[in-house]
Amino acid sequence: MSETSEDRRQGSGFWGRLFRSPAFKFALIGFIVLLLMIPQLIVWGMVSERENNASSVQRGIASSWGLAQNVKGPFLVVPFIEKKITITDGKPVEQLVERRAIFLPDDLSIKGKVKSKVLHRSIYEATVYNADLVISGSFAKPDIKKIAPHAVEVRWHDAVFSLALSSVSGLKEAASLELDNARKIAFEPSLGLPGASSMSGIHARLFAAGAKAEEGLAAFRFSTRLNFAGSQALRFSPAGRNTKVSLSSDWPHPSFEGAFLPKNRTISEKGFKADWQVPHLARSIPQSWVGSNFHVFNGFPDNASRRTRRSRGSTHKLLSSISGGRSIDQFGRTMFGVKFYIPLDYYDLVNRALKYGLMFLLTAFAGVFVMELLSGKRVHAVQYLFVGVMMVFFYILLLSLSEHIGFFNAYLISSVATGGMLSLYVGKIHQSRNKGFIMMGVFLLIYGFLYMILRLEDYALLAGAMLGFVMLSATMFLTLKVDWNGAGDAPRNEG
Numbered sequence: 001m002s003e004t005s006e007d008r009r010q011g012s013g014f015w016g017r018l019f020r021s022p023a024f025k026f027a028l029i030g031f032i033v034l035l036l037m038i039p040q041l042i043v044w045g046m047v048s049e050r051e052n053n054a055s056s057v058q059r060g061i062a063s064s065w066g067l068a069q070n071v072k073g074p075f076l077v078v079p080f081i082e083k084k085i086t087i088t089d090g091k092p093v094e095q096l097v098e099r100r101a102i103f104l105p106d107d108l109s110i111k112g113k114v115k116s117k118v119l120h121r122s123i124y125e126a127t128v129y130n131a132d133l134v135i136s137g138s139f140a141k142p143d144i145k146k147i148a149p150h151a152v153e154v155r156w157h158d159a160v161f162s163l164a165l166s167s168v169s170g171l172k173e174a175a176s177l178e179l180d181n182a183r184k185i186a187f188e189p190s191l192g193l194p195g196a197s198s199m200s201g202i203h204a205r206l207f208a209a210g211a212k213a214e215e216g217l218a219a220f221r222f223s224t225r226l227n228f229a230g231s232q233a234l235r236f237s238p239a240g241r242n243t244k245v246s247l248s249s250d251w252p253h254p255s256f257e258g259a260f261l262p263k264n265r266t267i268s269e270k271g272f273k274a275d276w277q278v279p280h281l282a283r284s285i286p287q288s289w290v291g292s293n294f295h296v297f298n299g300f301p302d303n304a305s306r307r308t309r310r311s312r313g314s315t316h317k318l319l320s321s322i323s324g325g326r327s328i329d330q331f332g333r334t335m336f337g338v339k340f341y342i343p344l345d346y347y348d349l350v351n352r353a354l355k356y357g358l359m360f361l362l363t364a365f366a367g368v369f370v371m372e373l374l375s376g377k378r379v380h381a382v383q384y385l386f387v388g389v390m391m392v393f394f395y396i397l398l399l400s401l402s403e404h405i406g407f408f409n410a411y412l413i414s415s416v417a418t419g420g421m422l423s424l425y426v427g428k429i430h431q432s433r434n435k436g437f438i439m440m441g442v443f444l445l446i447y448g449f450l451y452m453i454l455r456l457e458d459y460a461l462l463a464g465a466m467l468g469f470v471m472l473s474a475t476m477f478l479t480l481k482v483d484w485n486g487a488g489d490a491p492r493n494e495g
Contacts, residue, residue, distance in 0.1 A: 028381050029369060033361050036388040040357045043395045047354065050399065051347040058126040058232075061119050065128045066170030066229035071110070072237040072331055073201070074222070075162045076103040076139050077193060077291070079155040082148060096152075100193065100291040101144050102328055105222075108137040108240025114249035116340055123403045127340040128231040129251070130172070135163070136223040137240055142216070147288050156216050157207045160192040161185075163224070164201035164329070170229040177204040178223045187224075191328070193291070199329055233257075235337030238278035241287060245276040251340050258336030259283075276336060285330045346402035346410070349454050354395060356450060364391055367442040368426060370474075377430050387422055394418040411451060419443035 062068070077100050084095045112133040118125050144154050161177055168189070177185045185204040192203030206217065235258060236245050250271040256262055260282070262274035280287065353360075368387060372379045394414050401410030423443055427436020 025372075026369070029365050029384055032381065032384050032388055033358070033365060036361055036392055037358070039389070039392045040354060040395070043392065043399070044351070044354050046396070047347060047350050047399055050403070054124045054347065057121050057124040061121055061126040061128065062231040065119065065231055067167040067231060068233040068235070069131065069170060069228060069230035070164075070166040070235045070237075070335060071133070072164035072199070072329065073162060073239050074105060074108075074135070074137075075164075075239070075328060076105075076142060076159065077101070077162055077328075078103070078142055078144065078159045078217070080144050080148060080151045081153040081155070082150050083152045084150070099148065101142065101147055101288060102291055103139060103142045103288045104285075105137040105240045106140050106242070108135075108243045110135050110236060110245045112247050114234065114247065114251070116249060116251040118342075125342070126231060127251070127342060128229065129234070129249070129340060130227070130229050131234060133226045134223065135226065136221070138221045139219060141219045142288070147290055154216065159206045159217060160203045161206055161222065162191045162193065162201060162203045163187075164191060164199050165226075165228065166200065167230065168200045168202065171226070172229060173227045175202065175224055175226055179206075180221050181223070193328065233337060233339040235335045236276075237331035238280070238283045238334055238336070239331070241280040243276070243278040246274075247338065248273045249338075253341045255339040255341035256337075257339050259334045260336040274338065278336070283334045285334065291328060346407040349407050350395065350399050350402065352454055353398065353450060356453060357392075357395070360446065360450060361388055361391055363446050364422075364443065367439060371426070371430065371435060371438065375430055375432075375435065379429055383429060387425070390418055390422055415447035415451075419447055
């Protein structure tokens with residue numbers, strides 16, 4: 001039987017039943033939710049932009065105050081000359097190569113106190129600190145022959161004590177090296193090594209100009225005090241055969257990081273104390289090696305000994321600098337230390353809230369949809385869209401307020417503002433104060449669960465799964481008697 005004009009007017013045909021059916025409305029709501037993912041992605045980009053601005057400001061503060069500091073070493077560096085003979089055009093060619101032997105200390109002890117504070121620039125903040133370290137230990141008598149059996153001369157008078165610091169601009173006082181509790185040597189800028197421009201630091205020449213050093217270096221003890229500024233993190237290298245680090249600070253939120261965690265730690269509202277102990281077997285780095293950069297001379301260096309200068313009919317050939325051996329920086333993956341962590345990073349929290357945006361929207365729409373089905377009052381798709389846009393705007397409020405009043409206060413104000421407005425709006429749609437209060441309870445549940453998910457980071461997935469399961473189960477049972485096809489709908493005369 002074909003549809004009459006009256007049927008079409010009243011929408012009682014196939015298309016009319018389809019558009020009025022709850023199943024069509026359910027699919028339409030799903031489409032609206034997917035459509036609302038676009039503004040959520042825009043908000044996500046906004047959060048990333050603000051986070052990048054904050055990071056840029058923090059880097060600006062750090063560059064003025066002092067960057068995150070990595071203390072590497074100390075190293076004992078001894079130049080030596082090695083002779084190599086090669087055959088070129090049937091003639092022996094003698095090459096004299098200047099290289100550097102690098103030794104690590106037998107014992108290394110670092111004791112330090114760190115005073116921290118938070119600096120503000122505009123609405124952003126960064127953690128900075130002043131560190132006062134006492135670095136002490138001992139070196140065994142260096143044995144060049146052990147790592148360079150072909151060495152013909154050791155330049156003991158050029159031996160240096162090097163200590164790497166990632167941001168030497170943070171040094172606040174002059175520093176000196178004390179040897180065997182007797183002699184003091186002032187530190188000089190740089191590591192004192194050719195080809196080590198990638199690392200910054202300080203060095204001290206162990207022998208004064210003109211001093212006789214033919215007998216070499218004996219075992220010695222050392223001690224130095226460094227006072228420097230830094231920001232965000234402080235890390236150390238396990239340079240000693242036995243490395244001990246003891247650190248205390250007034251910062252109450254440390255985040256211990258790196259290859260080794262503290263053996264002992266104490267954390268309170270007044271600060272923290274931590275002790276590390278690292279044996280050399282745990283670091284996979286030798287106690288001594290030959291440096292990577294060396295030079296080949298045409299003839300002998302000016303300060304080579306007469307014995308080394310003697311030529312036995314060999315030809316001297318000029319070569320450029322050559323790379324080989326091991327770099328002085330062997331500690332990349334073995335660094336350890338502490339990060340001065342700001343616990344409430346609202347950008348991370350807003351990002352995590354956005355990750356649950358889909359579930360957030362689905363839960364709210366499910367509440368409005370179930371109320372529509374149970375009340376018989378039709379809610380237009382545009383009204384669903386308004387509800388969704390308001391819920392997306394919650395994130396913008398949360399982000400903008402967090403930068404000024406903190407995450408908790410921002411979350412409270414944003415959730416009360418958007419949840420209250422939506423409850424009032426849904427109540428007006430249904431022309432029922434009771435339904436408005438019901439929706440207020442629904443939004444209170446949604447915002448409360450979302451906050452719990454954000455606070456309980458380790459249990460976020462479990463809490464989200466529980467919320468989704470409860471809401472889905474409630475929706476399924478509350479809609480058992482719903483005619484999803486809309487076949488039983490009769491045309492209603494609104495007038």
